[in-house]
Amino acid sequence: MTEQSAAASGDAQAARPLRIAIVGAGPAGIYAADALMKSDADVSIDLYERMPAPFGLIRYGVAPDHPRIKGIITALHKVLDKEQVRLLGNIDYGTDITLDDLRRFYDAVIFSTGANADRALDIPGIDLDGSFGAADFVSWYDGHPDVPRTWPLDAEKVAVLGVGNVALDVARVLAKTGDELLPTEIPPNVYEGLKSNKALEVHVFGRRGPAQAKFTPLELRELDHSPTIEVIVAPEDIDYDEGSEAARRHSKQVDMVANTLEQWAIRDQGNRPHKLFLHFFESPAEIVGDADGKVIGLRTERTELDGTGNVKGTGVIKDWDIQAVYRAVGYLSQNITNLPFDDQAGTVPNEAGRVLADEDADGKARFMPATYVTGWIKRGPVGLIGHTKGDANETVACLLADADAFVSAPEPELDAVTAFLEAKGVPFTTWQGWYRLDAHERALGEPEGRERVKVVEREDMLRASEPHKV
Structure with missing residues (x-):
């Protein structure tokens, strides 16, 4: 990109919030969203999640008799309640939306897909x-x-x-x-x-x-x-x-x-x-x-x-x-479509969260433009849930340091990506949909004196969430 085009791109971004996609709405992705919103940057964030419900490992990786750990959801809730962040659930990256698609709608992408x-x-x-x-x-x-x-x-x-x-x-x-x-x-x-x-x-x-x-x-x-x-x-x-x-x-x-x-x-x-x-x-x-x-x-x-x-x-x-x-x-993390992957380590090769593309003739690292990782896909599945906060802070610091050089997304409007998903017939869920599913699960538990009864079937989750399109 020439200096002139970079400047024009930067001017376009300056007139609007920085549009960022985070793929994976577990703790790592939500902590990244939180770090972005706590920065001085003007940001607009879409969190993508393969499941109809958010919270990743907290919902699907923690034993049910661990309410203390599940209490972390309370803190994550506060992040997702913020107006700068939007949840788009029941979307399978690589099938429903690709990296090229994301580049149409966002200035940068963070992958926080974890290890399952x-x-x-x-x-x-x-x-x-x-x-x-x-x-x-x-x-x-x-x-x-x-x-x-x-x-x-x-x-x-x-x-x-x-x-x-x-x-x-x-x-x-x-x-x-x-x-x-x-x-x-x-x-x-x-x-x-x-x-x-x-x-x-x-x-x-x-x-x-x-x-x-x-x-x-x-x-x-x-x-x-x-x-x-x-x-x-x-x-x-x-x-x-x-x-x-x-x-x-x-x-x-x-x-x-x-x-x-x-x-x-x-x-x-x-x-x-x-x-x-x-x-x-x-x-x-x-x-x-x-x-x-x-x-x-x-x-x-x-x-x-x-x-x-x-x-x-x-x-x-x-x-x-x-x-x-x-x-x-x-x-072990699984390979992410269109990203390099270290099969032995089970991670995306990166430096401080910047995704490595390859090396030049002098052995100097070259990075994928505006592409980042955080959480277990970044450093491997070690440490406790809270340790991903440090990962998120490091990755977000790198992203913001690089922001002036980002190529401006061609279609950064909020409704551009939702129109794209609707046109494909993807029944995506939202943060408001999670509140409906949450209320439904609590209602199922109430007659038995339980906090909730988890809904298992994807179609039942979608029905309770009332996605934009089913």
């Missing part, structure tokens, strides 16, 4: 019948409209591989009774499934020790609050080396987790009906199947600390009587 797939675990037997990804199970019990309505819960002994908060959520939901979870927002199909759950033992496996577990202290302690779950830790699994002790000294959270596990290891075992075992120093080596391809066991190798907080194998193999295995070894 399971990271692979390369061990024999991972594809057996009865081997599941934690993300799929979470989507089921959170009433995601795009997953099956039933879940096989006929295993009496279940393994969960991983020692992060998602592993704890999966283990806790598997160990609780359906009636314990009924007061939450779970939909009827999930309640019926959990009510028939046959699991009596849930075994959580970590290949390293207590000081290397990724649980948060509060999440860990919540395991012990259920009157039906007996949490059991073997005394021989409480072990630390110099690296582990250093981790405890430098992190209050690590020390609190270790202290809780130590207390559970020395207490007398109670008589609660469901047993939840936390195993450390057991590295999953193979999922064992029968002749019909069904899971009948888990094989692990005992590990030991090497002095640095890492572990090495001992060669000691143990077979566990298990009929279902859930891997909770991390989430």
Whole structure:
């Protein structure tokens, strides 16, 4: 672009708000919108969401018995209530609207699509019948409209591989009774499934020790609050080396987790009906199947600390009587159409949120024009929900620093994009539609004394939301 055309573009933008599209209306996208509105810039923001309802991970990735975390929605609500931001839901980027389309209507685009797939675990037997990804199970019990309505819960002994908060959520939901979870927002199909759950033992496996577990202290302690779950830790699994002790000294959270596990290891075992075992120093080596391809066991190798907080194998193999295995070894983002993608890291290559296109002959980075990322698609699925605020602030700072060089959108008017969607027959939902769906879900819960009952079917969500076009 020439200096003259850049100046003309800048003059056109100066006469109106900067038009920005954010693809993904979960916490990362909403925090980006908030950061934009808190800046000195005059902005007009459209938040795009694939689901008919906003909030992403909060609605479809957090266990239903975590009202404390779901309380974050209150803060996100305040952002979406602002007049500078507009929600456009039930729109699938790449199908209903493309990057080229977005460039017609917006000066810049931020992608905040998160991570909703399971990271692979390369061990024999991972594809057996009865081997599941934690993300799929979470989507089921959170009433995601795009997953099956039933879940096989006929295993009496279940393994969960991983020692992060998602592993704890999966283990806790598997160990609780359906009636314990009924007061939450779970939909009827999930309640019926959990009510028939046959699991009596849930075994959580970590290949390293207590000081290397990724649980948060509060999440860990919540395991012990259920009157039906007996949490059991073997005394021989409480072990630390110099690296582990250093981790405890430098992190209050690590020390609190270790202290809780130590207390559970020395207490007398109670008589609660469901047993939840936390195993450390057991590295999953193979999922064992029968002749019909069904899971009948888990094989692990005992590990030991090497002095640095890492572990090495001992060669000691143990077979566990298990009929279902859930891997909770991390989430993975999915490729975004028309953007570069690092398959190994599961992220869009970027520098401080600016999307990298390639390098010039001198090895200097070249960036995609006016294209940015934030949240897990930017840095990978690590950290808690609140950590995405820092991502958003960094990305937005880069966007605003670049704004003078943006090519002005040819059709920046607010109704241009909605007319485009209407012409394509896309039944998009709005923020006002969310209020209608929210009221509908609360009304469903009221006769049972529940805060809400989540609507699962996409068509039912659309009907309650009264989208612009159905």
